[in-house]
Every structure is written in C-alpha cells, then in structure tokens.
Amino acid sequence: MTTTGHELSLLGWRDSLAADLPGGTVPARVARVDRGAAEVIAADGDHHAPYSARLRRAAAEDPVALPCVGDWAAISWLPEGRYELRQILPRRTALVRGGVSRDSRGGLSGDSQGQVLAANVDIVFVAEPAMHGDDFADLGRIERLLALAWESGARPVVVITKADLLGEHLPGLLDDVAAAAPGVDLHAVSALDGEGVEEVRAHLSGDATAVILGPSGAGKSTLVNALAGAEVMETQQVRAVDGRGRHTTVHRELVPLSGGGLVIDTPGIRRVGMYEMSQGVDMVFSDIEELSEHCRFADCAHETEPGCAVLAAVEEGELPERRLASWRKLQREAAWMARRGDARLRAEETRKWKIIHKSVRGRSRP
Ligand SMILES: Nc1nc2c(ncn2[C@@H]2O[C@H](COP(=O)(O)OP(=O)(O)OP(=O)(O)O)[C@@H](O)[C@H]2O)c(=O)[nH]1
Numbered sequence: 588m589t590t591t592g593h594e595l596s597l598l599g600w601r602d603s604l605a606a607d608l609p610g611g612t613v614p615a616r617v618a619r620v621d622r623g624a625a626e627v628i629a630a631d632g633d634h635h636a637p638y639s640a641r642l643r644r645a646a647a648e649d650p651v652a653l654p655c656v657g658d659w660a661a662i663s664w665l666p667e668g669r670y671e672l673r674q675i676l677p678r679r680t681a682l683v684r685g686g687v688s689r690d691s692r693g694g695l696s697g698d699s700q701g702q703v704l705a706a707n708v709d710i711v712f713v714a715e716p717a718m719h720g721d722d723f724a725d726l727g728r729i730e731r732l733l734a735l736a737w738e739s740g741a742r743p744v745v746v747i748t749k750a751d752l753l754g755e756h757l758p759g760l761l762d763d764v765a766a767a768a769p770g771v772d773l774h775a776v777s778a779l780d781g782e783g784v785e786e787v788r789a790h791l792s793g794d795a796t797a798v799i800l801g802p803s804g805a806g807k808s809t810l811v812n813a814l815a816g817a818e819v820m821e822t823q824q825v826r827a828v829d830g831r832g833r834h835t836t837v838h839r840e841l842v843p844l845s846g847g848g849l850v851i852d853t854p855g856i857r858r859v860g861m862y863e864m865s866q867g868v869d870m871v872f873s874d875i876e877e878l879s880e881h882c883r884f885a886d887c888a889h890e891t892e893p894g895c896a897v898l899a900a901v902e903e904g905e906l907p908e909r910r911l912a913s914w915r916k917l918q919r920e921a922a923w924m925a926r927r928g929d930a931r932l933r934a935e936e937t938r939k940w941k942i943i944h945k946s947v948r949g950r951s952r953p
C-alpha cells in the first residue's frame with residue numbers, strides 16, 4: 588500500500604480490513620453518497636468516485652450492497668483519469684432502515700425499501716434536550732432511540748443537551764434518564780458554556796466514529812460544531828486538492844474531528860424512525876427482562892397474570908409505570924416491524940418462485 592497508515596487510522600481504518608482490499612485499489616472512507624457515486628476521503632485527499640458497473644449490478648439486486656456514509660471502500664484509479672469505487676469492505680456495524688433484515692449469521696439483506704444509513708459506527712449519541720419547548724426531556728423517546736442504537740451493533744451514549752435550561756432541576760432529571768437507560772453512559776451538555784462537551788468528546792478519542800440521533804432542535808448541529816471546535820455543519824464546503832492536483836469541493840456528512848474521532852451527521856439518519864429493533868428493545872429494557880424471569884408463567888405478558896413480578900415491581904414503585912407502558916409500545920412496534928419483515932420475505936420468496944416457474948415453463952415449451 589502506498590498510503591500513509593497514520594492518516595488512515597485517523598479516519599477509523601483498522602488493519603484487519605487490509606486483507607479484503609483487492610489488488611490495485613486503495614482504501615477510502617465514504618464521506619457522502621449521491622446517486623451512483625460517493626465522495627470519499629483517502630490518504631491523499633478527497634475524491635469523487637463513481638461506482639463500478641459490478642457494484643451497480645450488485646446494488647440493483649440488493650440495496651444493502653450500496654455504499655453508505657461511513658463505509659470503507661476500495662477505490663482504483665482508471666486509465667481515463669478518474670477514480671472508481673470498486674467495492675465496499677466488510678462492515679463492522681450498520682445502522683439500517685426498515686426493509687432490511689438480518690439473517691441468522693448476522694448478514695444483512697434488503698428489499699427496495701431497505702437501506703443501510705451508516706456503517707462502521709462505534710457510538711450512537713442519543714441526544715435529547717433537557718427542555719423541549721415547555722416539556723422536560725422525553726424519556727420514551729430516549730428509550731426508542733436507544734433500542735435503534737443497540738440494534739445497530741454500536742454502543743449508545745445518552746447526551747442530555749441544553750442542560751443550562753434546567754438549573755437546579757437537572758440532577759433530578761438525570762436520575763430519571765439513568766433509570767430509563769440502564770447500563771448506558773449518560774452526559775449532560777450545554778453548548779452555550781461548553782459544559783460536558785469534553786466528556787462527550789472523550790468517547791471519540793482515538794479513531795471512533797459516532798452518529799448523533801435526536802429530535803429536531805435537540806442541538807445536534809450545535810454539538811457537532813462544539814466537538815469539532817468549528818462551524819463544520821454550516822461550513823461543510825471543504826475545498827481540497829486531490830492527489831492529481833484537481834480541485835474538488837466536497838460536502839461531507841462524515842466529519843473528522845481535529846482531536847481524533849469522526850462524527851456522522853446526515854439528514855437521512857435524523858429523519859428515519861423505522862428500523863428493525865426487537866433485540867434493541869430487549870437491551871433497553873433489560874430491567875424488565877430480568878424481572879420477568881421471576882414471573883410465575885414463562886410466557887407472562889405482564890398484563891393481568893397472577894404472580895407477575897413486573898406488575899409487582901410497578902406496584903412497589905421499583906419500576907416506573909411509564910417505563911412499562913413505553914416497553915409495551917416499543918414491543919408492539921418491534922413485533923409489527925418483524926411481521927412486516929416476514930411478509931416481505933414471503934413476498935420475495937413468491938417472486939423468486941414465479942421467476943423459476945416461468946423459466947421452467949419456458950423451457951418445457953416446444
Ligand atoms: N440554551 C441552549 N440552547 C442550545 C444549546 N444547544 C443548542 N441550542 C439552541 O437550540 C437550537 C437548535 O439547535 P440545533 O443545533 O440547530 O439543533 P438540531 O438538533 O441540529 O436541529 P435539526 O437540525 O432541526 O435536527 C438553536 O437555536 C441552538 O442555538 C444549549 O446547549 N443550550
């Protein structure tokens with residue numbers, strides 16, 4: 588490899604990926620995707636890299652094969668004087684949208700609705716404002732985003748933003764949030780006075796990649812700017828000179844931070860609410876899962892069953908009623924997503940059979 592390992596490691600490169608790099612290619616990290624091409628960051632600079640014909644064919648079969656922000660890609664320099672994105676390297680983690688399902692080996696496949704939104708993400712910051720209008724932080728929304736985060740394979744971290752708006756009530760709120768997010772690191776930040784920003788940044792030390800999920804107005808862009816120590820979100824137009832001396836303007840959704848680490852901030856991820864999340868829900872509500880082991884009936888739904896340890900915990904004030912309601916809601920939603928996924932798989936099977944039948948019929952005709 589002709590690239591300098593040092594710079595690549597700042598982009599989150601892992602040496603284990605080198606084995607999957609085809610000959611004649613160099614690695615580059617996808618900073619943004621457009622139809623049929625990606626903006627990538629390589630050791631020698633930023634490049635525009637249209638997809639190879641083979642990659643386009645693979646993506647037409649399965650949209651999960653499409654590059655997404657955060658992917659590591661193998662790019663090659665073509666004789667006609669441009670880069671081509673030949674293939675993507677195996678993903679460590681993937682944030683996916685509904686329509687994508689995981690097979691038993693953990694591989695992904697998707698229908699036309701399916702999409703991988705970000706790849707190789709280590710940390711999901713779940714941002715929730717301490718105050719949103721006149722309301723306090725929404726614990727149910729935190730639980731939902733945590734489920735999505737766990738599902739991706741990345742580690743969630745809860746960030747309560749706009750902490751300055753709460754004053755003396757902050758510790759009380761943080762207690763409630765901690766109860767809604769067992770086993771998850773929790774930080775309160777105020778971008779106004781810089782409070783807590785260093786603690787958040789510490790999660791990114793080295794080469795970790797993070798995404799920020801949270802409602803509109805949570806202060807996500809403000810936080811990214813605080814982490815970057817610059818107005819990256821407003822001034823995303825980065826002029827760069829590529830290896831061949833041409834100037835390209837790159838609008839990045841993957842932002843390398845000067846102090847190490849990278850943050851992904853994309854409109855697509857912000858807007859999306861539909862992911863597969865049944866395993867994620869179990870992770871978020873690990874306290875309820877634990878309690879349910881003490882229910883009299885193994886298949887207890889914690890509704891009206893006698894000897895229900897979950898209902899008993901609510902009764903005794905150990906488990907907030909709100910949290911049980913939130914679990915029910917997300918369970919229902921996850922079950923709905925799963926059924927939808929099953930229906931999709933069945934439809935896909937039927938379609939394949941029809942094609943096979945057609946070709947068989949076609950062959951048997953004289
Ligand atoms: N008081 C206070 N206000 C903040 C803080 N952080 C952000 N804000 C304000 O909250 C508003 C929304 O901030 P943004 O960073 O644009 O929020 P966002 O989450 O990126 O919003 P979308 O782009 O709509 O998703 C802006 O007016 C910010 O100035 C904070 O720590 N304290």
Ligand SMILES: [Zn+2]
Pocket residue numbers: 879882883887888889890892894895896897898
């Ligand atoms: Zn029960």
